[in-house]
Amino acid sequence: MIGHDGPDFDACGAVGQVVNLKPDGDNFLAVRSAPNVSAKRIDTLGPHQIVWMCDHVEGWHGIVYEGSEDQDCQTSSPVDSYRAYDGPCKAGWVSDRYIQLIAG
Secondary structure (H helix, E strand, C coil): CECCCCCCCCCCCEEEEECCCCCCCCCCEEEECCCCCCCCEEEEECCCCEEEEEEEECCEEEEEECCCCCCCCCCCCCCCCCECCCCCCEEEEEEHHHEEEEEC
16 A cells, blocks of 8 residues: 555655565565465565565555566655555565665
């Protein structure tokens, strides 16, 4: 979901980075279709991946992230209403334990 902060602010209010992955383990962060561990895993993110933080629900961040390098995800401009993301990039939910705020 984007537009959480209202029509006077950017579609996604913050930028974060994937952190705290276990290099001895799987070393990826699961992107889920909904904000819970039972939701389908739709993608994975590696260490230091940059994401736009667009929503937050009880320990989960709704994120938007680039599908390819240097892609404009169109999250830096306001949107009229709180709505599902329908831009050119990928979107999903990740545990907030693995995202560090870097701007916003």
